[in-house]
Amino acid sequence: MTKSAAIHWFRQDLRLADNPALLVASAHGTVLPVYILDDHNAGQHAMGGASRWWLHHSLLSLNASLDGKLSVYAGDACEIIPDLVARMGVSTVYWNRCHEPWRIRRDARIEADLNARGFSVQSCNSSLLWEPGTVKKTDGTPYRVFTHFYRKGCLGAEAPRAPLQRPGKVKWHRDTMAAKEIDELDLLPRIPWHRQLEPHWTTGEFGAAARLEEFLEGGIWQYKDGRDLPAKPFVSRLSPHLRFGEISPHQAWHAIRAVFDDEHVDKFCSELGWREFSYNLLHHNPDLPRRNLQSRFDRFPWVDDDTLLSAWQRGLTGVPMVDAGMRELWQTGYMHNRVRMIAGSFLVKNLLLHWNHGERWFWDTLVDADLANNSASWQWIAGCGADAVPYFRVFNPVTQGRKFDKNGEYVRRYVPELAGLPDKFLHCPWEAPAHVLSQSGVEPGITYPGPIVDLRESRERALSAFAALKRDK
Ligand code: FAD
Numbered sequence: 267m268t269k270s271a272a273i274h275w276f277r278q279d280l281r282l283a284d285n286p287a288l289l290v291a292s293a294h295g296t297v298l299p300v301y302i303l304d305d306h307n308a309g310q311h312a313m314g315g316a317s318r319w320w321l322h323h324s325l326l327s328l329n330a331s332l333d334g335k336l337s338v339y340a341g342d343a344c345e346i347i348p349d350l351v352a353r354m355g356v357s358t359v360y361w362n363r364c365h366e367p368w369r370i371r372r373d374a375r376i377e378a379d380l381n382a383r384g385f386s387v388q389s390c391n392s393s394l395l396w397e398p399g400t401v402k403k404t405d406g407t408p409y410r411v412f413t414h415f416y417r418k419g420c421l422g423a424e425a426p427r428a429p430l431q432r433p434g435k436v437k438w439h440r441d442t443m444a445a446k447e448i449d450e451l452d453l454l455p456r457i458p459w460h461r462q463l464e465p466h467w468t469t470g471e472f473g474a475a476a477r478l479e480e481f482l483e484g485g486i487w488q489y490k491d492g493r494d495l496p497a498k499p500f501v502s503r504l505s506p507h508l509r510f511g512e513i514s515p516h517q518a519w520h521a522i523r524a525v526f527d528d529e530h531v532d533k534f535c536s537e538l539g540w541r542e543f544s545y546n547l548l549h550h551n552p553d554l555p556r557r558n559l560q561s562r563f564d565r566f567p568w569v570d571d572d573t574l575l576s577a578w579q580r581g582l583t584g585v586p587m588v589d590a591g592m593r594e595l596w597q598t599g600y601m602h603n604r605v606r607m608i609a610g611s612f613l614v615k616n617l618l619l620h621w622n623h624g625e626r627w628f629w630d631t632l633v634d635a636d637l638a639n640n641s642a643s644w645q646w647i648a649g650c651g652a653d654a655v656p657y658f659r660v661f662n663p664v665t666q667g668r669k670f671d672k673n674g675e676y677v678r679r680y681v682p683e684l685a686g687l688p689d690k691f692l693h694c695p696w697e698a699p700a701h702v703l704s705q706s707g708v709e710p711g712i713t714y715p716g717p718i719v720d721l722r723e724s725r726e727r728a729l730s731a732f733a734a735l736k737r738d739k
Contacts, residue, residue, distance in 0.1 A: 271296035271439065273350065275361040277369070279392050279511035280324045281471040282331055284429035286390035291360035292433030298354060299336050299438060301325060303451050306342040307372045311555070311637055314630035316599040317509075319460040320469055322453035324510050327470025329448060335438035337445035347376050350441065351385050358385065362392035362511075365545050366637045367552035395426040395515050396542055398549030408550045410652040415546065416539040429517045463633065466598045467506070474507035478518060482525055489530040493537075496591075496602035497675035502534070503600065505634035508541070515541065544642035547652055555641040556622065563650035567731055569618040577718050578613055579627055581680070584717035586693050587667040588612045590680035597680070599633035604670050610647040611661035616724040618731070621648035649732065657732035660725045667693035683713045 272294040279285050280301075291297050303321075305312040313321065329336040339346050351359060359380060364373065377387045391397050401419035402408060409415035454460055468476060481502040485492065492500030507513045515538050522531050548554045558564055577583050581592035591605035601609065606628075613624045625644040629635045645651025649659075671677055674692040678685040684695060686706035691698035695708060696717055703710065710716050 270294055271298065271354070271356045273298045273300055273347075273354065273356050273359045275347065275359060276301045276328065276336075277361060277364050277511075278509070279362040279514075280328045281474070281512050281514070282432045283471065284392070284514045284517050285362065285433075286392050286430060287360040287362045287388065289430050289433050290388060290390065291358075292436045294358075296437045296439055297433075298350075298356065298441060299332050300347075300350065300441075301328075301336060301338045302343045302346055303338070303340040303453075304343045304372070305340070307344065307368055309368065311366065311368055314632070314635050315455050315459070316463065316631050316633045317635050318453040319455060319463060320467075320506055320510060320599075320633045322448065322451070323469035324512060325448045325451075327472070327512075331471065332438045335440040336448075337441040338448055338451060339444070339446060340451055343372060344375055344379070348379055348383065350444075351380060352383075353443070354441065356385075358388060360388050360390075363389050363397070365394070365398060365549060367548070392514055393511055394542055394545055395519060395538065396420050396423055398546045401542075401546065408546060409543075412540065412543050412653050415543050416536055420539055420542060426516050426519050429514065429520055462597050463599045466600070467633065469506075469510075469512070471512045474504065474513035477502070477504055477507060478513060478521055482521065486522065486525070486530055486534060490533045493533070494604045494670050496594075496605050497671060497673075497679065501602065505636075505639075506600070509634045509636045541639060544636075544638040547642050548638040551652075554645065555625065555637055558648075558650040559645055559652055560650045560654075562735055563648070566650075566735055567618070568620040571617070571619065574617045574718060575619055575623055577715070578609070578617065578619070582715050583612070583719075584696070584715040585612065585663045585721070586677045586681050586684055586695065587663040587671065590671075590677045593680040595628075595631050599631065601632070602676075604666070605676075606643070607647060608661050608663050608666050610644065611655075611659075612663060614648045615660045615728040616719050616721060618724075618728060621645065621650070657736065658729060660728055662721065662725075664693045664721065681714070684708060 272291040274288045274291040274297050276299060279287070282288065325336065325338065347359060364370070380387055401415065401423055409419050467473065481504070485500040485502060488500045492498055504513060504518060508515060508518070519535060519538060522534055551559060578588070578592060581589040581596065583589055587605065588609045591601050591609040594605065595601040610624055613619050614621050621644040625640055628640055632640070642651060646654045649655055649657040667677065674689050677692055684692060687695060687698060687708060688702065691702060695703070695710070695714065708714055
Protein backbone atom coordinates (compact mmCIF):
# COMPACT_ATOMS: atom_id res chain seq x y z
CA MET A 267 0.00 0.00 0.00
CA THR A 268 1.08 3.61 -0.50
CA LYS A 269 1.13 6.58 1.87
CA SER A 270 -1.87 7.97 0.00
CA ALA A 271 -4.01 5.00 1.11
CA ALA A 272 -6.04 5.04 4.35
CA ILE A 273 -7.28 2.74 7.09
CA HIS A 274 -10.94 2.75 8.09
CA TRP A 275 -11.41 1.16 11.49
CA PHE A 276 -14.96 -0.26 11.75
CA ARG A 277 -16.29 -0.40 15.31
CA GLN A 278 -19.99 0.22 15.95
CA ASP A 279 -20.66 1.29 12.36
CA LEU A 280 -20.86 -2.02 10.48
CA ARG A 281 -22.32 -0.54 7.29
CA LEU A 282 -21.24 1.25 4.12
CA ALA A 283 -24.12 3.70 3.71
CA ASP A 284 -24.29 6.84 5.86
CA ASN A 285 -20.84 6.15 7.25
CA PRO A 286 -19.15 9.57 7.55
CA ALA A 287 -15.62 8.39 8.42
CA LEU A 288 -15.66 5.73 5.69
CA LEU A 289 -16.85 8.27 3.14
CA VAL A 290 -13.98 10.64 3.93
CA ALA A 291 -11.50 7.75 3.94
CA SER A 292 -12.75 6.64 0.52
CA ALA A 293 -11.43 9.87 -1.01
CA HIS A 294 -7.98 8.21 -0.68
CA GLY A 295 -8.97 5.74 -3.39
CA THR A 296 -7.46 2.75 -1.58
CA VAL A 297 -8.77 1.80 1.86
CA LEU A 298 -7.83 -0.99 4.27
CA PRO A 299 -11.04 -1.80 6.18
CA VAL A 300 -10.34 -3.16 9.66
CA TYR A 301 -12.28 -4.66 12.59
CA ILE A 302 -10.69 -5.47 15.98
CA LEU A 303 -12.29 -7.64 18.66
CA ASP A 304 -10.80 -5.78 21.61
CA ASP A 305 -11.72 -7.73 24.74
CA HIS A 306 -8.41 -6.60 26.20
CA ASN A 307 -9.49 -2.98 26.66
CA ALA A 308 -13.20 -3.77 27.12
CA GLY A 309 -12.47 -5.73 30.32
CA GLN A 310 -15.73 -6.33 32.19
CA HIS A 311 -17.65 -4.69 29.34
CA ALA A 312 -16.52 -7.29 26.79
CA MET A 313 -19.50 -8.31 24.64
CA GLY A 314 -21.89 -10.95 25.97
CA GLY A 315 -22.81 -14.20 24.22
CA ALA A 316 -25.80 -12.99 22.19
CA SER A 317 -23.92 -9.91 20.97
CA ARG A 318 -20.99 -12.06 19.89
CA TRP A 319 -23.30 -14.25 17.85
CA TRP A 320 -24.72 -11.14 16.20
CA LEU A 321 -21.27 -9.71 15.59
CA HIS A 322 -20.11 -12.91 13.88
CA HIS A 323 -22.85 -12.68 11.28
CA SER A 324 -22.66 -8.92 10.93
CA LEU A 325 -18.94 -9.16 10.15
CA LEU A 326 -19.59 -11.86 7.53
CA SER A 327 -22.14 -9.58 5.91
CA LEU A 328 -19.85 -6.54 6.04
CA ASN A 329 -16.98 -8.58 4.60
CA ALA A 330 -19.17 -9.61 1.67
CA SER A 331 -19.97 -5.93 0.96
CA LEU A 332 -16.21 -5.21 0.99
CA ASP A 333 -15.45 -7.88 -1.62
CA GLY A 334 -13.99 -10.13 1.10
CA LYS A 335 -11.32 -7.56 2.00
CA LEU A 336 -12.18 -6.91 5.68
CA SER A 337 -9.12 -7.46 7.88
CA VAL A 338 -10.10 -8.72 11.32
CA TYR A 339 -7.95 -9.03 14.43
CA ALA A 340 -8.36 -9.96 18.09
CA GLY A 341 -6.39 -8.26 20.85
CA ASP A 342 -5.31 -4.88 22.16
CA ALA A 343 -6.21 -2.18 19.62
CA CYS A 344 -3.58 0.09 21.20
CA GLU A 345 -0.96 -2.29 19.77
CA ILE A 346 -2.75 -3.50 16.64
CA ILE A 347 -3.57 -0.10 15.09
CA PRO A 348 -0.08 1.47 15.40
CA ASP A 349 1.51 -1.75 14.15
CA LEU A 350 -0.82 -1.85 11.17
CA VAL A 351 -0.21 1.80 10.29
CA ALA A 352 3.54 1.25 10.38
CA ARG A 353 3.43 -1.99 8.36
CA MET A 354 1.02 -0.70 5.72
CA GLY A 355 2.73 2.65 5.30
CA VAL A 356 -0.52 4.66 5.36
CA SER A 357 -0.71 8.18 6.76
CA THR A 358 -4.23 8.45 8.19
CA VAL A 359 -6.63 6.31 10.21
CA TYR A 360 -10.36 7.07 10.08
CA TRP A 361 -13.01 6.03 12.56
CA ASN A 362 -16.45 7.00 13.80
CA ARG A 363 -16.53 8.01 17.44
CA CYS A 364 -17.75 5.59 20.13
CA HIS A 365 -19.10 6.79 23.45
CA GLU A 366 -18.46 4.04 25.96
CA PRO A 367 -15.99 5.31 28.60
CA TRP A 368 -13.47 2.51 27.99
CA ARG A 369 -13.52 3.17 24.24
CA ILE A 370 -13.08 6.92 24.75
CA ARG A 371 -9.98 6.29 26.92
CA ARG A 372 -8.54 3.77 24.47
CA ASP A 373 -9.15 5.90 21.38
CA ALA A 374 -7.53 8.94 23.00
CA ARG A 375 -4.45 6.81 23.75
CA ILE A 376 -4.24 5.52 20.19
CA GLU A 377 -4.70 8.96 18.69
CA ALA A 378 -1.97 10.47 20.90
CA ASP A 379 0.37 7.59 20.04
CA LEU A 380 -0.23 7.92 16.28
CA ASN A 381 0.13 11.70 16.37
CA ALA A 382 3.42 11.37 18.23
CA ARG A 383 4.69 9.12 15.43
CA GLY A 384 3.63 11.58 12.73
CA PHE A 385 0.40 9.83 11.63
CA SER A 386 -3.01 11.42 11.74
CA VAL A 387 -6.45 10.34 12.90
CA GLN A 388 -9.74 11.69 11.65
CA SER A 389 -12.90 10.87 13.57
CA CYS A 390 -16.56 11.60 12.82
CA ASN A 391 -19.93 11.28 14.51
CA SER A 392 -22.07 8.50 13.11
CA SER A 393 -23.94 6.82 15.94
CA LEU A 394 -25.85 9.63 17.64
CA LEU A 395 -28.18 12.34 16.39
CA TRP A 396 -26.81 14.83 18.93
CA GLU A 397 -23.41 13.92 20.37
CA PRO A 398 -23.09 14.04 24.17
CA GLY A 399 -21.94 17.39 25.39
CA THR A 400 -23.64 19.25 22.53
CA VAL A 401 -27.04 19.28 24.25
CA LYS A 402 -26.88 21.27 27.50
CA LYS A 403 -29.10 23.46 29.62
CA THR A 404 -28.70 27.21 29.23
CA ASP A 405 -26.52 27.24 32.36
CA GLY A 406 -24.18 24.74 30.69
CA THR A 407 -25.06 21.77 32.95
CA PRO A 408 -26.35 18.46 31.53
CA TYR A 409 -30.07 17.63 31.48
CA ARG A 410 -31.27 14.99 33.96
CA VAL A 411 -34.94 14.95 32.96
CA PHE A 412 -35.77 13.25 29.66
CA THR A 413 -38.64 15.48 28.50
CA HIS A 414 -36.53 18.63 28.93
CA PHE A 415 -33.51 16.98 27.34
CA TYR A 416 -35.48 15.91 24.30
CA ARG A 417 -38.03 18.70 23.82
CA LYS A 418 -35.86 21.68 24.70
CA GLY A 419 -32.37 20.33 24.17
CA CYS A 420 -32.58 18.03 21.14
CA LEU A 421 -35.55 19.43 19.23
CA GLY A 422 -34.32 22.95 20.01
CA ALA A 423 -30.89 22.17 18.51
CA GLU A 424 -29.88 21.70 14.89
CA ALA A 425 -31.95 19.00 13.13
CA PRO A 426 -30.17 15.67 12.49
CA ARG A 427 -28.20 15.78 9.25
CA ALA A 428 -29.47 13.87 6.22
CA PRO A 429 -27.96 10.40 5.60
CA LEU A 430 -24.87 10.21 3.40
CA GLN A 431 -24.32 8.14 0.28
CA ARG A 432 -22.26 4.95 0.19
CA PRO A 433 -18.63 5.50 -0.89
CA GLY A 434 -18.19 5.47 -4.68
CA LYS A 435 -15.44 3.47 -6.36
CA VAL A 436 -12.93 2.32 -3.75
CA LYS A 437 -10.11 -0.20 -3.97
CA TRP A 438 -10.41 -2.29 -0.80
CA HIS A 439 -7.13 -3.75 0.43
CA ARG A 440 -6.69 -6.65 2.87
CA ASP A 441 -3.78 -7.31 5.24
CA THR A 442 -2.81 -10.79 4.08
CA MET A 443 0.06 -11.05 6.59
CA ALA A 444 -1.63 -10.77 9.99
CA ALA A 445 -5.40 -10.58 9.57
CA LYS A 446 -7.48 -13.47 10.87
CA GLU A 447 -10.49 -15.18 9.35
CA ILE A 448 -13.82 -14.16 10.96
CA ASP A 449 -14.30 -17.76 12.19
CA GLU A 450 -11.02 -17.50 14.07
CA LEU A 451 -12.51 -14.80 16.33
CA ASP A 452 -14.42 -17.68 17.91
CA LEU A 453 -17.56 -15.62 18.44
CA LEU A 454 -20.16 -18.38 18.35
CA PRO A 455 -21.26 -19.90 21.68
CA ARG A 456 -19.87 -23.32 22.61
CA ILE A 457 -23.36 -24.68 23.30
CA PRO A 458 -25.55 -24.32 20.18
CA TRP A 459 -27.87 -21.78 21.90
CA HIS A 460 -27.54 -19.43 18.92
CA ARG A 461 -29.41 -21.87 16.64
CA GLN A 462 -32.69 -20.72 18.21
CA LEU A 463 -31.81 -17.03 17.67
CA GLU A 464 -31.17 -17.45 13.95
CA PRO A 465 -34.76 -17.64 12.63
CA HIS A 466 -35.65 -14.33 14.30
CA TRP A 467 -33.10 -12.06 12.67
CA THR A 468 -31.38 -11.08 9.46
CA THR A 469 -28.13 -9.49 10.53
CA GLY A 470 -26.09 -6.98 8.52
CA GLU A 471 -26.75 -3.73 6.71
CA PHE A 472 -29.24 -5.25 4.28
CA GLY A 473 -31.09 -7.00 7.10
CA ALA A 474 -31.37 -3.66 8.89
CA ALA A 475 -32.73 -1.93 5.78
CA ALA A 476 -35.27 -4.72 5.29
CA ARG A 477 -36.36 -4.46 8.95
CA LEU A 478 -36.86 -0.71 8.60
CA GLU A 479 -38.83 -1.22 5.39
CA GLU A 480 -41.08 -3.77 7.07
CA PHE A 481 -41.68 -1.41 10.00
CA LEU A 482 -42.54 1.44 7.63
CA GLU A 483 -45.07 -0.75 5.89
CA GLY A 484 -46.68 -2.09 9.07
CA GLY A 485 -45.79 -1.25 12.67
CA ILE A 486 -45.35 2.51 12.46
CA TRP A 487 -49.05 3.03 11.69
CA GLN A 488 -49.97 1.71 15.12
CA TYR A 489 -46.80 2.59 16.98
CA LYS A 490 -48.02 5.11 19.58
CA ASP A 491 -50.28 2.69 21.48
CA GLY A 492 -49.34 -0.55 19.74
CA ARG A 493 -45.75 -0.28 21.04
CA ASP A 494 -47.04 -1.47 24.41
CA LEU A 495 -48.48 -4.75 23.12
CA PRO A 496 -45.78 -7.41 23.29
CA ALA A 497 -47.62 -9.96 21.14
CA LYS A 498 -48.02 -7.53 18.21
CA PRO A 499 -45.53 -6.53 15.52
CA PHE A 500 -45.88 -2.78 16.18
CA VAL A 501 -42.32 -1.99 17.33
CA SER A 502 -39.40 -1.65 14.96
CA ARG A 503 -36.99 -4.27 16.43
CA LEU A 504 -34.22 -2.09 15.05
CA SER A 505 -32.32 -2.06 18.37
CA PRO A 506 -29.62 -4.66 17.55
CA HIS A 507 -29.12 -3.10 14.11
CA LEU A 508 -28.67 0.31 15.75
CA ARG A 509 -26.40 -1.20 18.40
CA PHE A 510 -23.99 -2.58 15.79
CA GLY A 511 -24.38 0.39 13.51
CA GLU A 512 -25.86 -1.65 10.65
CA ILE A 513 -28.20 1.29 10.37
CA SER A 514 -27.60 4.80 11.72
CA PRO A 515 -30.12 6.74 13.80
CA HIS A 516 -29.99 9.37 11.06
CA GLN A 517 -31.18 6.83 8.49
CA ALA A 518 -34.01 5.68 10.77
CA TRP A 519 -35.03 9.22 11.75
CA HIS A 520 -35.16 10.53 8.17
CA ALA A 521 -36.76 7.41 6.66
CA ILE A 522 -39.60 7.63 9.19
CA ARG A 523 -40.04 11.38 8.84
CA ALA A 524 -40.00 11.13 5.02
CA VAL A 525 -43.04 8.89 4.90
CA PHE A 526 -45.38 11.02 6.97
CA ASP A 527 -45.58 13.22 10.01
CA ASP A 528 -48.01 12.32 12.79
CA GLU A 529 -48.20 11.26 16.43
CA HIS A 530 -46.82 7.77 15.68
CA VAL A 531 -43.76 9.25 13.99
CA ASP A 532 -43.25 11.73 16.84
CA LYS A 533 -43.44 8.92 19.38
CA PHE A 534 -40.94 6.80 17.47
CA CYS A 535 -38.52 9.72 17.15
CA SER A 536 -38.83 10.41 20.88
CA GLU A 537 -37.85 6.77 21.55
CA LEU A 538 -34.72 7.39 19.50
CA GLY A 539 -34.43 10.39 21.84
CA TRP A 540 -34.33 8.02 24.85
CA ARG A 541 -31.32 6.37 23.27
CA GLU A 542 -29.65 9.78 22.98
CA PHE A 543 -30.57 10.50 26.61
CA SER A 544 -28.93 7.25 27.79
CA TYR A 545 -25.72 8.13 25.96
CA ASN A 546 -25.82 11.59 27.43
CA LEU A 547 -26.17 10.10 30.93
CA LEU A 548 -23.29 7.71 30.31
CA HIS A 549 -21.13 10.56 29.02
CA HIS A 550 -21.65 12.61 32.16
CA ASN A 551 -21.63 9.59 34.51
CA PRO A 552 -19.02 7.08 33.28
CA ASP A 553 -19.77 4.81 36.28
CA LEU A 554 -23.41 4.45 35.19
CA PRO A 555 -23.10 0.69 34.41
CA ARG A 556 -22.10 -0.15 38.00
CA ARG A 557 -22.86 2.65 40.47
CA ASN A 558 -26.20 4.07 41.53
CA LEU A 559 -26.66 7.57 40.15
CA GLN A 560 -28.40 8.41 43.41
CA SER A 561 -25.84 7.43 46.02
CA ARG A 562 -28.41 6.96 48.81
CA PHE A 563 -29.28 3.69 47.03
CA ASP A 564 -25.84 2.40 48.08
CA ARG A 565 -27.48 1.68 51.45
CA PHE A 566 -30.46 -0.18 49.98
CA PRO A 567 -30.99 -3.60 51.67
CA TRP A 568 -30.73 -5.78 48.54
CA VAL A 569 -31.27 -9.50 49.00
CA ASP A 570 -28.65 -12.08 48.00
CA ASP A 571 -30.39 -15.21 46.75
CA ASP A 572 -29.06 -17.33 43.88
CA THR A 573 -32.17 -19.54 43.80
CA LEU A 574 -34.45 -16.56 43.16
CA LEU A 575 -32.03 -15.16 40.57
CA SER A 576 -31.84 -18.47 38.73
CA ALA A 577 -35.65 -18.82 38.66
CA TRP A 578 -35.90 -15.33 37.16
CA GLN A 579 -33.19 -16.02 34.57
CA ARG A 580 -34.81 -19.29 33.48
CA GLY A 581 -38.34 -17.92 33.30
CA LEU A 582 -39.56 -20.13 36.15
CA THR A 583 -40.82 -17.58 38.69
CA GLY A 584 -44.42 -18.80 38.48
CA VAL A 585 -45.51 -15.31 37.36
CA PRO A 586 -46.59 -15.74 33.71
CA MET A 587 -45.81 -12.27 32.30
CA VAL A 588 -42.33 -12.32 33.84
CA ASP A 589 -41.64 -15.86 32.68
CA ALA A 590 -42.89 -15.13 29.16
CA GLY A 591 -40.49 -12.17 28.93
CA MET A 592 -37.49 -14.07 30.26
CA ARG A 593 -38.17 -16.93 27.85
CA GLU A 594 -38.63 -14.56 24.92
CA LEU A 595 -35.20 -13.21 25.82
CA TRP A 596 -33.60 -16.66 25.94
CA GLN A 597 -35.27 -17.91 22.77
CA THR A 598 -34.89 -14.81 20.58
CA GLY A 599 -32.19 -12.60 22.15
CA TYR A 600 -34.80 -9.83 22.46
CA MET A 601 -37.48 -8.84 24.94
CA HIS A 602 -40.27 -6.40 24.21
CA ASN A 603 -39.80 -3.05 26.03
CA ARG A 604 -43.04 -3.30 28.04
CA VAL A 605 -41.98 -6.72 29.32
CA ARG A 606 -38.41 -5.54 30.04
CA MET A 607 -40.03 -3.09 32.45
CA ILE A 608 -42.26 -5.75 34.03
CA ALA A 609 -39.50 -8.37 34.39
CA GLY A 610 -37.02 -5.72 35.55
CA SER A 611 -39.38 -4.33 38.18
CA PHE A 612 -40.12 -7.86 39.41
CA LEU A 613 -36.39 -8.55 39.88
CA VAL A 614 -35.54 -5.38 41.78
CA LYS A 615 -38.79 -4.66 43.59
CA ASN A 616 -40.56 -7.98 44.21
CA LEU A 617 -37.41 -10.08 44.61
CA LEU A 618 -35.27 -7.20 45.96
CA LEU A 619 -32.27 -8.46 43.97
CA HIS A 620 -29.70 -5.82 42.97
CA TRP A 621 -30.26 -4.30 39.53
CA ASN A 622 -26.66 -5.22 38.63
CA HIS A 623 -27.81 -8.87 38.39
CA GLY A 624 -30.42 -7.92 35.81
CA GLU A 625 -28.04 -5.69 33.93
CA ARG A 626 -25.45 -8.49 33.70
CA TRP A 627 -27.98 -11.11 32.54
CA PHE A 628 -29.37 -8.79 29.88
CA TRP A 629 -25.82 -7.92 28.85
CA ASP A 630 -25.12 -11.57 28.13
CA THR A 631 -28.42 -12.55 26.52
CA LEU A 632 -29.71 -9.52 24.57
CA VAL A 633 -28.68 -9.16 20.94
CA ASP A 634 -29.13 -5.40 21.41
CA ALA A 635 -27.08 -5.24 24.66
CA ASP A 636 -25.88 -1.67 24.74
CA LEU A 637 -23.85 -0.22 27.60
CA ALA A 638 -25.66 3.13 27.72
CA ASN A 639 -29.23 1.92 27.15
CA ASN A 640 -28.94 -1.13 29.37
CA SER A 641 -27.40 0.57 32.37
CA ALA A 642 -29.57 3.71 32.13
CA SER A 643 -32.72 1.55 31.81
CA TRP A 644 -31.84 -0.66 34.78
CA GLN A 645 -31.14 2.38 36.94
CA TRP A 646 -34.45 3.82 35.76
CA ILE A 647 -36.31 0.64 36.73
CA ALA A 648 -34.57 0.40 40.11
CA GLY A 649 -35.46 4.03 40.84
CA CYS A 650 -31.83 5.00 41.46
CA GLY A 651 -31.16 6.70 38.11
CA ALA A 652 -31.77 10.14 36.64
CA ASP A 653 -35.42 10.86 35.91
CA ALA A 654 -36.15 7.36 37.24
CA VAL A 655 -39.48 5.66 37.70
CA PRO A 656 -40.72 6.75 41.18
CA TYR A 657 -39.79 4.29 43.93
CA PHE A 658 -43.45 3.65 44.78
CA ARG A 659 -44.21 2.46 41.23
CA VAL A 660 -44.00 -1.33 41.38
CA PHE A 661 -45.25 -2.83 38.13
CA ASN A 662 -47.92 -5.40 38.92
CA PRO A 663 -47.31 -8.25 36.43
CA VAL A 664 -50.93 -9.39 36.66
CA THR A 665 -52.56 -6.02 35.90
CA GLN A 666 -49.89 -5.29 33.29
CA GLY A 667 -50.60 -8.65 31.66
CA ARG A 668 -54.36 -8.09 31.65
CA LYS A 669 -53.90 -4.66 30.12
CA PHE A 670 -51.19 -5.26 27.54
CA ASP A 671 -51.69 -8.98 26.81
CA LYS A 672 -55.44 -9.07 27.16
CA ASN A 673 -56.04 -12.23 25.17
CA GLY A 674 -52.95 -13.92 26.52
CA GLU A 675 -51.35 -14.30 23.08
CA TYR A 676 -47.90 -13.38 24.37
CA VAL A 677 -48.00 -15.57 27.49
CA ARG A 678 -49.38 -18.54 25.53
CA ARG A 679 -46.57 -18.15 22.97
CA TYR A 680 -43.76 -18.34 25.53
CA VAL A 681 -45.37 -20.27 28.41
CA PRO A 682 -47.19 -22.97 26.44
CA GLU A 683 -47.75 -25.09 29.55
CA LEU A 684 -50.40 -22.52 30.57
CA ALA A 685 -52.01 -22.27 27.13
CA GLY A 686 -55.13 -24.20 28.15
CA LEU A 687 -56.04 -21.82 31.00
CA PRO A 688 -58.96 -19.47 30.42
CA ASP A 689 -57.94 -15.81 29.90
CA LYS A 690 -59.31 -14.91 33.33
CA PHE A 691 -56.62 -16.96 35.10
CA LEU A 692 -53.83 -16.89 32.55
CA HIS A 693 -51.94 -14.07 34.28
CA CYS A 694 -52.61 -15.41 37.80
CA PRO A 695 -52.83 -19.24 37.66
CA TRP A 696 -52.57 -19.38 41.48
CA GLU A 697 -56.11 -17.95 41.65
CA ALA A 698 -57.61 -20.64 39.44
CA PRO A 699 -59.87 -23.22 41.16
CA ALA A 700 -58.56 -26.79 41.21
CA HIS A 701 -61.06 -28.06 38.60
CA VAL A 702 -60.08 -25.27 36.16
CA LEU A 703 -56.41 -26.13 36.59
CA SER A 704 -57.01 -29.81 36.02
CA GLN A 705 -59.24 -29.18 32.96
CA SER A 706 -56.46 -26.98 31.56
CA GLY A 707 -53.76 -29.59 32.16
CA VAL A 708 -51.93 -27.38 34.67
CA GLU A 709 -50.46 -29.07 37.74
CA PRO A 710 -49.09 -26.37 40.09
CA GLY A 711 -45.52 -27.11 41.12
CA ILE A 712 -45.26 -29.88 38.48
CA THR A 713 -46.11 -28.52 35.03
CA TYR A 714 -45.66 -24.90 36.13
CA PRO A 715 -44.17 -23.47 39.37
CA GLY A 716 -46.17 -21.66 41.99
CA PRO A 717 -45.14 -17.98 42.35
CA ILE A 718 -41.71 -17.66 44.03
CA VAL A 719 -42.93 -14.61 45.98
CA ASP A 720 -46.30 -13.31 47.04
CA LEU A 721 -46.87 -10.27 44.84
CA ARG A 722 -48.72 -8.22 47.44
CA GLU A 723 -46.37 -8.95 50.36
CA SER A 724 -43.23 -8.41 48.31
CA ARG A 725 -44.61 -5.11 47.03
CA GLU A 726 -45.22 -3.91 50.61
CA ARG A 727 -41.73 -5.04 51.62
CA ALA A 728 -40.20 -3.07 48.73
CA LEU A 729 -42.24 0.02 49.50
CA SER A 730 -41.12 -0.01 53.15
CA ALA A 731 -37.47 -0.42 52.14
CA PHE A 732 -37.72 2.42 49.60
CA ALA A 733 -39.61 4.66 52.05
CA ALA A 734 -36.95 4.09 54.74
CA LEU A 735 -34.28 5.09 52.24
CA LYS A 736 -36.20 8.23 51.34
CA ARG A 737 -36.65 9.18 55.03
CA ASP A 738 -32.92 8.77 55.72
CA LYS A 739 -31.78 10.97 52.87
P1 FAD B 1 -38.70 0.67 19.24
O1 FAD B 1 -39.85 0.91 20.13
O2 FAD B 1 -38.99 0.38 17.83
O3 FAD B 1 -37.77 1.97 19.36
C1 FAD B 1 -36.85 2.36 18.33
C2 FAD B 1 -35.47 2.54 18.94
O4 FAD B 1 -35.46 3.55 19.94
C3 FAD B 1 -34.92 1.31 19.61
O5 FAD B 1 -34.37 0.42 18.69
C4 FAD B 1 -33.90 1.90 20.57
O6 FAD B 1 -32.67 2.18 19.93
C5 FAD B 1 -34.55 3.20 20.98
N1 FAD B 1 -35.30 3.01 22.23
C6 FAD B 1 -36.57 2.62 22.38
N2 FAD B 1 -36.91 2.60 23.68
C7 FAD B 1 -35.82 2.98 24.37
C8 FAD B 1 -35.54 3.15 25.76
N3 FAD B 1 -36.45 2.96 26.71
N4 FAD B 1 -34.29 3.53 26.12
C9 FAD B 1 -33.34 3.77 25.19
N5 FAD B 1 -33.56 3.62 23.85
C10 FAD B 1 -34.78 3.23 23.45
N6 FAD B 1 -32.27 -0.96 24.64
C11 FAD B 1 -31.16 -1.29 23.96
O7 FAD B 1 -31.00 -0.88 22.80
N7 FAD B 1 -30.18 -2.05 24.53
C12 FAD B 1 -30.28 -2.51 25.82
O8 FAD B 1 -29.37 -3.17 26.31
C13 FAD B 1 -31.48 -2.22 26.55
N8 FAD B 1 -31.66 -2.69 27.79
C14 FAD B 1 -32.83 -2.39 28.48
C15 FAD B 1 -33.01 -2.87 29.79
C16 FAD B 1 -34.19 -2.59 30.48
C17 FAD B 1 -34.36 -3.09 31.89
C18 FAD B 1 -35.20 -1.81 29.87
C19 FAD B 1 -36.46 -1.49 30.60
C20 FAD B 1 -35.02 -1.32 28.59
C21 FAD B 1 -33.83 -1.58 27.88
N9 FAD B 1 -33.62 -1.09 26.57
C22 FAD B 1 -32.46 -1.41 25.91
C23 FAD B 1 -34.56 -0.11 25.98
C24 FAD B 1 -35.69 -0.70 25.12
O9 FAD B 1 -36.34 -1.74 25.79
C25 FAD B 1 -35.19 -1.21 23.76
O10 FAD B 1 -34.41 -0.24 23.13
C26 FAD B 1 -36.38 -1.57 22.83
O11 FAD B 1 -37.19 -2.53 23.44
C27 FAD B 1 -35.84 -2.09 21.52
O12 FAD B 1 -36.87 -2.56 20.72
P2 FAD B 1 -37.27 -1.84 19.37
O13 FAD B 1 -36.05 -1.60 18.53
O14 FAD B 1 -38.38 -2.61 18.79
O15 FAD B 1 -37.79 -0.43 19.92
